[in-house]
Structure formats: C-alpha cells, structure tokens
Amino acid sequence: MSFGYGDVFDAVADAVQPDDPAIFCDGDRYTWGQFTAASNALARSFLAAGLKPGAKVAQYMRNSAGYPLVFVAAMKARLAPVNVNYRYGPDELAYLIDNSDAEIVVFDADYADNARALKSRMPGVKLWVCAGARINGFDFLDDLATGDGSKLDIKRSPDDMFLLYTGGTTGMPKGVMWPGNVWWDVLGPGRAAQLGLEPPATLEALQVQIRRNEGRMPIYVAPPLMHGTGMFTGFGALSKGAPIVITRSARFDAPSALDAMTLFQTGGMAIVGDAFAKPLLDALRGEPGRYNVRSMRTITSSGMMWSPETKQGLFEFMPDVILYDSFGASEATGLGASITTREMKADEARFDAPNTVVVRADDFTPIPPGSEEVGLVAKWGNLPLGYYKDPEKTARTYVEINGIRHLISGDHAMVESDGRIKLLGRGSHCINSGGEKIYPEEVEESLKSHPKVVDALVFGMPDDRFGQSVAAVVSLEPGTQAAPADLIEHVRSRLSHYKAPRRLQVVANVPRAPNGKPDYPLAKELFAAASA
Numbered sequence: 001m002s003f004g005y006g007d008v009f010d011a012v013a014d015a016v017q018p019d020d021p022a023i024f025c026d027g028d029r030y031t032w033g034q035f036t037a038a039s040n041a042l043a044r045s046f047l048a049a050g051l052k053p054g055a056k057v058a059q060y061m062r063n064s065a066g067y068p069l070v071f072v073a074a075m076k077a078r079l080a081p082v083n084v085n086y087r088y089g090p091d092e093l094a095y096l097i098d099n100s101d102a103e104i105v106v107f108d109a110d111y112a113d114n115a116r117a118l119k120s121r122m123p124g125v126k127l128w129v130c131a132g133a134r135i136n137g138f139d140f141l142d143d144l145a146t147g148d149g150s151k152l153d154i155k156r157s158p159d160d161m162f163l164l165y166t167g168g169t170t171g172m173p174k175g176v177m178w179p180g181n182v183w184w185d186v187l188g189p190g191r192a193a194q195l196g197l198e199p200p201a202t203l204e205a206l207q208v209q210i211r212r213n214e215g216r217m218p219i220y221v222a223p224p225l226m227h228g229t230g231m232f233t234g235f236g237a238l239s240k241g242a243p244i245v246i247t248r249s250a251r252f253d254a255p256s257a258l259d260a261m262t263l264f265q266t267g268g269m270a271i272v273g274d275a276f277a278k279p280l281l282d283a284l285r286g287e288p289g290r291y292n293v294r295s296m297r298t299i300t301s302s303g304m305m306w307s308p309e310t311k312q313g314l315f316e317f318m319p320d321v322i323l324y325d326s327f328g329a330s331e332a333t334g335l336g337a338s339i340t341t342r343e344m345k346a347d348e349a350r351f352d353a354p355n356t357v358v359v360r361a362d363d364f365t366p367i368p369p370g371s372e373e374v375g376l377v378a379k380w381g382n383l384p385l386g387y388y389k390d391p392e393k394t395a396r397t398y399v400e401i402n403g404i405r406h407l408i409s410g411d412h413a414m415v416e417s418d419g420r421i422k423l424l425g426r427g428s429h430c431i432n433s434g435g436e437k438i439y440p441e442e443v444e445e446s447l448k449s450h451p452k453v454v455d456a457l458v459f460g461m462p463d464d465r466f467g468q469s470v471a472a473v474v475s476l477e478p479g480t481q482a483a484p485a486d487l488i489e490h491v492r493s494r495l496s497h498y499k500a501p502r503r504l505q506v507v508a509n510v511p512r513a514p515n516g517k518p519d520y521p522l523a524k525e526l527f528a529a530a531s532a
Helices: 005-015 032-048 066-076 090-099 109-119 182-194 203-211 228-239 254-264 274-286 308-314 391-397 440-448 484-492 520-531
Strands: 021-025 028-031 056-060 080-083 102-108 127-131 161-166 174-179 219-221 244-246 268-271 298-302 322-329 332-340 356-359 375-380 398-401 404-415 421-426 431-433 436-438 453-463 467-476 503-506
Touching (some): 005 032, 005 066, 032 066, 056 066, 066 080, 066 102, 161 228, 219 228, 219 254, 228 268, 228 298, 244 254, 254 274, 268 274, 274 308, 332 375, 421 440, 431 467, 440 453, 467 520, 503 520
Parallel strands (some): 102 127, 219 244, 467 503
Antiparallel strands (some): 356 375
C-alpha cells in the first residue's frame, strides 16, 4: 500500500455522485460534493497556518457534520487528528492538548468559555477554530472550509497517523498512535466482509464497488465519533462511500434514533452494548407501529457486552439483522468477534479470535483450551505504533511473543475447549474478596439478565473481613420494583455464590459516559449515598 487515508477519500469522491448523501445530522443533509469541497478547502486552510506533515489537530467536538469534516481535512493535509473527550474538565483538556502537541484546536461553540480559558495556557497552538458559531477571538470553521475545493496536489503516505486518546483506568489520558492505513487494512475489508462483499484490494476496486452501490446503505452511528467505536464505524462507512446518520445530542435518545433509522432506512448501526440496545428494544416494544427497521442488516457493539435477552428481542423487529459483538480496544481492533443471527440461539458472547491468544501473565505462554485457567488477552496483526511520547508504556503493552509483536490488552479471559475466548473483564476492576478474584463484567451480565433490570455496575467496596466485598448499583424498568435480596438471589442462581453482590442498591440511572462506558467512581458515590 503506497497511499494515505486522504487518498481513500479522493478515490471515494471520484466514484460517488456529487449529490449522493454523505452525512445526515438532525434534519440536515450534506452531500458528497459539499463534503469533498469543504474538506479540501479546510485542508488548504490548515496548511496555510504553517503546519508541517504530522502536526496535530485536536477535535474538541461533539457529533456533527463538522467532526468528519475536520478529521478528513486533516488527513488530506497529512496532519494527525486528535480526539478530545468533551466531558473533560479544564486541567484534563490542558493536559491532552499539551501532551498531543496540538497546533490546531477545533472546538464547538458550546465550549467557547473553556477554549478561551485554555488559549493563554497553550502557546504552542497556532490556530483556534470555533465550529457552529462566529465568536470574537477565534477563527470560524465555515470560513476556513470555504474557498478552493479542488483536489489537493499532495503526496501522502500510509504512515500518516491519527491519535486516539484513551482515558484508560488509571492516570491521565494516553494517545494511541494509529497509522492511517488502519482504515484500509482493518475497516474497509472488515466492513466489506460483514456485508458479504469481496474486500477491495486497490483503490480502483473500491471505486468499482461504490459505483455498483454495494454496501452503501446508511449507517446510524450512535456513540460519539470521538470514541473508538463511533470513530471506527463512522469513518469505516464513509470510506466505503456509505452515508452516516448522526445527532448533535450528547445523550442517546432511542426514539429519536429509531425515527432517523426509519426515515433513512438504515442498514447498519454502531452501539455500545446494553446501554444502547436495551433502550432501543424498549422503544420498539413501546410503540411498534411507529418504527420500521426491517431494513437493518448489521448492528455492531463494541466496548461493552450486551445480553442474550436483548439480542433475542431485537430480532422481533429486525428479522434479517446480524448482531456483531466486536471485542476491541483503543490499543487494537479485531481482538475477537461473536456473531448472532435470528436462526441462532442468542448467548453471552464467546469470541472467535484468529489473531488472538490468551497467555499467562508471568511468561506470556499460551493457555491451553479447556483448562479454565485465567490469563491475559494478547493480539497480533494490524497494531498501532504505540503510545505517543510514552516508550516505557509502549514497551509494557506491546511485547514480542515468539518473535511476533503482540498487544497485551489488560483483559482477563479463559479459552474454552472449542478455542473460543470467554472474556471476564479488565484486571484493573477485578475484585479480590477473601482471596477469590471476581470480574465485575461477569456479575453485571448476570444482573442484567433479570427481566426487571435495565442496567447494572458491579465493584468492590472495603470490607473488614474479606478485604473487599462485591457491591452493585442497578436501575430497573420504569414502573417496576425488585427487592435487592431477589436480585442478589438471581445472581446466585447463575454464578458461584461468592460472586453474587453482598450489598446492592437500586438507583434511578446507572452512571455511564455518553459512549456507554461505565463510570465506576460515580457508581460508588451513588452506592454510598443510597446506603446512607
């Protein structure tokens, strides 16, 4: 491969019709002609600011048409996009902008106060750009995206990269350096395979598929584009010439999403587990005549397990859909996949993972299938370059096993007798109760299998006798009640008794970030307040 990700979008632009839709956002429609011209003009504006190849462009933005515009313009200009979690406070923002060496910051007008406060602290930033409104003291995104919209005459490289910052579980955010060719090596062929298409081997083959209108059904991207699941799915779809459907709202609203899916007859969707899937199913069951989602062909969930009961329920309304559990991380894609169709019995995910093994933590030797021994997930192939400006953490995370570079993901798992991987959870959240290791995700899935439970988070709380005891917060279906003792007994009926919560509190809403990731610190605060 001798081209960069910006070249992929040049090829897409030559294959689509200018009036074909590229982005639907809250009633607005952006065509490929508009998107191509604006991203080319914006790339020229970025270069006019004096940036050199590899300079960083931080995106402090929620979902909007502007998010992919900035990302693609940066890649066309051989600059490195940097995702910014818009929930961060001033100190976290300052750290990320400084740590990434950002020379351009593009921010939504809603965050203008934070941007103004940061501007004097960030002397390395050459250009501050406001999206959505014209505000004194900042450049306006629409102005920079207006001008010469012709294709840039620029030689790009497959090594042109972007940074995907992950908050992780401890410490400050860390920037994972992804080469731009990941979109070709992983997402383009991966999406083609999901849709039963032949993965394109060249840009010309990609253009042939686009002109045949293959795999171009609209994709609803529910998570934020600044999150890995939303980013990989959204830009993977755009790379195939497929339009994406997004909303500016910072919160997932299932009825609004289903209205859009009905209107645009979407064929695919990205979600993050039950945090998105359960509200979808509740809305479909609540107003079955309002929505028509029978056009759905794929739903991909990553970042959080989703329950068999929810999967089975979705088939009532999407009979031809294929449900993908995608096991991935900011540090690697494609760690494993689990596929469920209507003809199959929905089950808790067990991952097929041809490029993934489970190894012992002390010497990285593979764990034999069926041994019930717990180890760490290790994956090879299509890996990032490492962590930006952190060679020590890179060396700890990306290790050589038998001469091949692997990611050690930090996830604990077992290998079942058939070779499939049973994911247990992150070691950083593992509960040690009287010497027994308990993985919160396993207990959470058991709680969520209860018909009245909407969501659950499980964590360890200090215990004088056992060191830690298992605690949980759960939210229930509206209008229902369930005694904590009954919910605890439900877990005991499915798992070993020592894994069941000793204490459980029902709360109005289980705390999660907009991308569906659990907020364990806040969950512990809610638990303590309810216990008091």
